[in-house]
Amino acid sequence: MELSDLWKTALSEIELSVGRASFVTWFKDTAIIDADNGRIMVSVPNGFAKEWLQNKYNKFILRAIRNLNPEIKEVGFTIGKPQLAAVRTDRPIQIKKRLMDISEDSSLASEFELKDMNINPETNLNPKYTFDSFVVGSFNELAHAAAQSVVKQSGHVYNPLFIYGGVGLGKTHLIQSIGNELIKQNPKVKVKYVSSEKFMGEIVEALKNQEMNQLKEKYRTCDLLIMDDIQFMAKTEKMQEEFFHTFNALYESNKQIVISSDRPPAAIATLEDRLKSRFEGGMIADIGEPDYETKLTILKLKAEKKGVSIQPEILEYVAQTIKSNIRELEGALNRIILTSKMSNLPPSLEDVKKTLNQVIYAPRKFATPKKIIKAVADFYEISEKEIINRSRKKGVVKPRQVAMYLLRDELKCSFPFIGEKLGRKDHTTAIHAYKKIVDEIKTNLNLEEEIKLIKEKVYTS
Numbered sequence: 261m262e263l264s265d266l267w268k269t270a271l272s273e274i275e276l277s278v279g280r281a282s283f284v285t286w287f288k289d290t291a292i293i294d295a296d297n298g299r300i301m302v303s304v305p306n307g308f309a310k311e312w313l314q315n316k317y318n319k320f321i322l323r324a325i326r327n328l329n330p331e332i333k334e335v336g337f338t339i340g341k342p343q344l345a346a347v348r349t350d351r352p353i354q355i356k357k358r359l360m361d362i363s364e365d366s367s368l369a370s371e372f373e374l375k376d377m378n379i380n381p382e383t384n385l386n387p388k389y390t391f392d393s394f395v396v397g398s399f400n401e402l403a404h405a406a407a408q409s410v411v412k413q414s415g416h417v418y419n420p421l422f423i424y425g426g427v428g429l430g431k432t433h434l435i436q437s438i439g440n441e442l443i444k445q446n447p448k449v450k451v452k453y454v455s456s457e458k459f460m461g462e463i464v465e466a467l468k469n470q471e472m473n474q475l476k477e478k479y480r481t482c483d484l485l486i487m488d489d490i491q492f493m494a495k496t497e498k499m500q501e502e503f504f505h506t507f508n509a510l511y512e513s514n515k516q517i518v519i520s521s522d523r524p525p526a527a528i529a530t531l532e533d534r535l536k537s538r539f540e541g542g543m544i545a546d547i548g549e550p551d552y553e554t555k556l557t558i559l560k561l562k563a564e565k566k567g568v569s570i571q572p573e574i575l576e577y578v579a580q581t582i583k584s585n586i587r588e589l590e591g592a593l594n595r596i597i598l599t600s601k602m603s604n605l606p607p608s609l610e611d612v613k614k615t616l617n618q619v620i621y622a623p624r625k626f627a628t629p630k631k632i633i634k635a636v637a638d639f640y641e642i643s644e645k646e647i648i649n650r651s652r653k654k655g656v657v658k659p660r661q662v663a664m665y666l667l668r669d670e671l672k673c674s675f676p677f678i679g680e681k682l683g684r685k686d687h688t689t690a691i692h693a694y695k696k697i698v699d700e701i702k703t704n705l706n707l708e709e710e711i712k713l714i715k716e717k718v719y720t721s
């Protein structure tokens with residue numbers, strides 16, 4: 261398999277793990293440019309992306325690559341223009357036959373395309389996110405109704421509209437539908453969709469290149485600004501300051517602002533109070549977990565869109581098995597379709613059961629101290645013993661503090677219990693560790709993200 265195919269295949273796995281929005285933001289214009297001695301080198305478009313991939317997604321990347329080629333032990337990142345980062349084809353890498361078949365089948369290869377060619381460069385909207393393809397049930401009807409009101413009276417009724425809910429429940433789909441619908445009704449309307457991560461990246465770039473004025477102009481002249489995943493907005497002066505001013509400028513001229521987050525404004529630790537109160541002055545609507553009927557409707561719709569027919573009992577099984585998350589529901593469907601295309605047979609219930617038994621779709625489970633300690637140890641690549649025992653090794657201090665924090669935050673363990681459990685420390689050490697992490701998360705985006713990833717591990721293992 262050539263490097264470009266290896267990367268494409270790995271990316272399709274990574275996308276499932278990190279979610280569409282982050283995926284597009286951080287993995288766009290990346291390529292493997294070299295592979296040597298068990299180390300691959302990935303070129304990225306800028307320093308910001310390099311930092312995020314290194315600190316935040318390194319593990320996902322390595323895991324996905326190693327699934328395809330276990331000989332690879334390390335991933336490095338380098339900044340390079342995409343056109344310079346021409347993929348080298350002179351050093352083929354051997355990987356499992358099955359996967360090679362995928363990349364050679366051009367109809368399947370298109371499913372691994374990194375760039376969504378359809379994304380409108382002007383608005384950043386993906387045209388596939390429309391109200392037409394959005395299924396409404398009791399779990400999302402309030403958010404849906406609010407979104408429709410915004411279309412009818414943009415800037416005048418619910419401003420800002422703040423939609424929150426867990427991952428994969430349709431926030432991005434819904435808020436982009438507002439933009440697509442407005443443009444459909446009036447092509448002159450200026451819409452901008454941006455995730456808070458991308459927005460921050462643009463600020464960093466603009467500061468570096470002294471292009472702040474252009475950036476301000478870009479966002480302050482739109483009629484509808486859609487800001488996705490605002491929970492990632494770092495509490496750094498420059499970032500929030502810039503967003504606050506943009507927000508005010510739009511708000512005061514009756515331009516519509518739509519925001520999404522994984523939690524309500526009050527629960528976003530990194531958000532400044534003045535922003536929180538602005539958000540609370542508008543309309544806040546949540547999206548809950550879909551019920552069985554809605555999940556089934558969504559599956560039918562998506563299978564139909566992809567032009568494949570799947571037996572009803574298979575769809576029913578999927579709707580029952582995938583508990584809460586629509587993205588996983590879609591991921592499961594994609595996998596089923598892919599598996600059946602690879603074997604050239606229509607999917608059978610037996611195959612589907614096997615496919616869905618794979619770890620990533622394991623039902624959400626409860627946290628226990630043991631799971632937390634294991635997840636922390638795995639994440640920081642140290643042994644559980646090192647966290648539990650009295651070890652004072654340098655690399656152990658932070659993981660132990662994170663474990664203490666999680667035991668308190670997730671399980672409400674008492675501080676004496678935590679101290680005793682981890683390193684036989686007394687309760688003041690546990691309190692100190694907890695407070696330290698609580699404080700640090702507020703300013704350290706990476707730490708917040710690390711903890712999020714560890715939690716995901718705890719609840720899916």
Ligand code: ADP
Binds near residue numbers: 279590
């Ligand atoms: P979130 O932004 O909340 O993490 P997304 O909007 O990215 O979730 O949704 C994940 C996937 O599920 C998308 O492909 C989206 O089209 C699909 N989806 C979510 N909600 C619905 C819905 N109500 N009807 C149809 N598809 C949905």
Ligand code: MG
Binds near residue numbers: 431432488
């Ligand atoms: Mg989203």
